[in-house]
Amino acid sequence: MQAKYSVQKRRGLGLAIGFVTLLAAGQVFANGAIGDHVNELKAHIGSYTEEVSWLVGKYGEVVDSYEKKGQKATDTNVMVEYWEEVDFHSAIETNYVPVYANIWQGIFGVKQAIEAGAPIAKVREEQAKLNQALWQGLGAVKLASQFQEKGLLAKVQTTETEPTTMPETLDDIKHRLDRVVAKYAEKLPEAATNIVHDTYLHRFEGVEGALIEQDAALVEDLEKDFNVTLPQALDGKTSVDDVRKVVEAMQAKLDKAKSLLLEAEKKRKDVF
């Protein structure tokens, strides 16, 4: 009991830190059609909970079908359809991209295990990971609803706004990198690669000139990350976890870059 509580406590702390980081970015945006519900999370927590329960049940049915009837009688494509169908999808996508990636990873984990004809024990193992990601996602949305109610969570915008300062730009880059992982988890490596390219050209390029004055080696590292390491990792063969490791390493460097630029900004002369 104590161990379970400790795990939950640490998970909650991680989620809170994640949201604080997200809030610091100052903006949230989403792809495609997004319902108004994402800006009224608390009012929809009940329906989100029902949807998560529904998803857990539906995915369970898929696994049960595999166990009883075998691979040929099991349609794994419905797993993606179920996920695309629920409002909870966009709620988690707009509020906690890292968990969103975990859910996609979980869906494909089960799907691919079935398609590979894996032993039922292996499939159940993947199912457990997926269920955990779903409930974790619900926890994230519940936490987000509290922030939103207190006015601490930015409204979701259907169009992206431009960051105006270098620290904001670096935060935006970090968020885009989370989206890279999410797209890769969705089995869309080309989309993920496009995000990397656009992020470099339209975000990082604008700040690296100032950053190189502070730490040339750090810029060189990030240049390599953006143009070699991460693109190579997005080859479709690398695991989502390994891509996430590359992204997390980059995000740590971006945090350092932000600190350097904040310090530099304090020393910068006034315009007038």
Add this chain to the structure above:
Amino acid sequence: MQRRAFMHGLAAVGALGCLPAARALAASPTATSIGNAISVDQLPKLEGDLTLYLGRGEGGLYENVLEAIKKRNPKLNLKIRRGVTAALANTIVAEAKAGVRRADVFWAVDSGAVGVVADAGLARPLPAALTDQLKPGFQYSHWAPVTGRIRTLPYNTDRLNADQIPDSIMALADSNLSIGWAPAYAAFQSFVTAMRLLEGDKATGDWLRAVSQRAKTYAGELGVVMGVERGEVDVGLANHYYTLRLKSGKPDASVDLAFTKNDAGCLVNAGGVVALSEGDLPTNFIRYLLTREVQSYLASEAFEIPLVNGVQPPAGLVPLSSISPPRWTSPSWLTCARRSI
């Protein structure tokens, strides 16, 4: 594949209208009258609503300028729409065609985009007292260059000395030097447009094909400079400030600048600004961008070249008077031979 993609990109630049835009810009210099840049203390306060379209500036430095202007003019309601330079230029033209002009001022990092707008007949004439502050050769009736940047050939000082660098960009294709470039970069595309204007499409195409056979491609021009410094290539094609910024952070960097003479390789390109609506407010706003204070700030912080009279260029850059940009954009007072830092 890389070459085809690049040529496709070049066609896209042509479709954007950079070629006629460049001619529009080149055809616009006015009779020269010289005045020094004025101080912000000499300017009237700005009041009222102004919408600025800002094409991606130097990180947060352009934003710092805008924040300073807003702070100094509390009665100014400045609304800013930010975006990719070329896209904003197209938006302005499209909005004009639709009869729904929204922007009062357009400030872009690349004069090609300014030219698109000017070429569409949307730029308002600027008063002579404003343009007189600009250096000879940079005075135009319908747009104002704000700051400049020079095309350069950064080279690795461990592998080469300045005398080994061709002083003709066209000769670079026939040299045995390895080359780094960033063909996706907007400034590179302006450089190619200039080459087309100066040398013709055939010569430009031949040059691109020759260089692409042994060029190493980077995503951006700071990457080019860093690649040169690491010794991955002998020379690069990049705007001047990337080398200055790298050397600011790494004083012992193995890179220096060389310049070609009278060709696109030594092009002086400019970020520019145009007034799009009637009234004094847009032009008075532009006056703020040309003050000694703003120009000095962008020179010292962004390493851009001030194009007004009486303001020091960024540290570490040779004087403009020692550079020989191509004739059709060359200020008449420029003289002297190529020199390295």
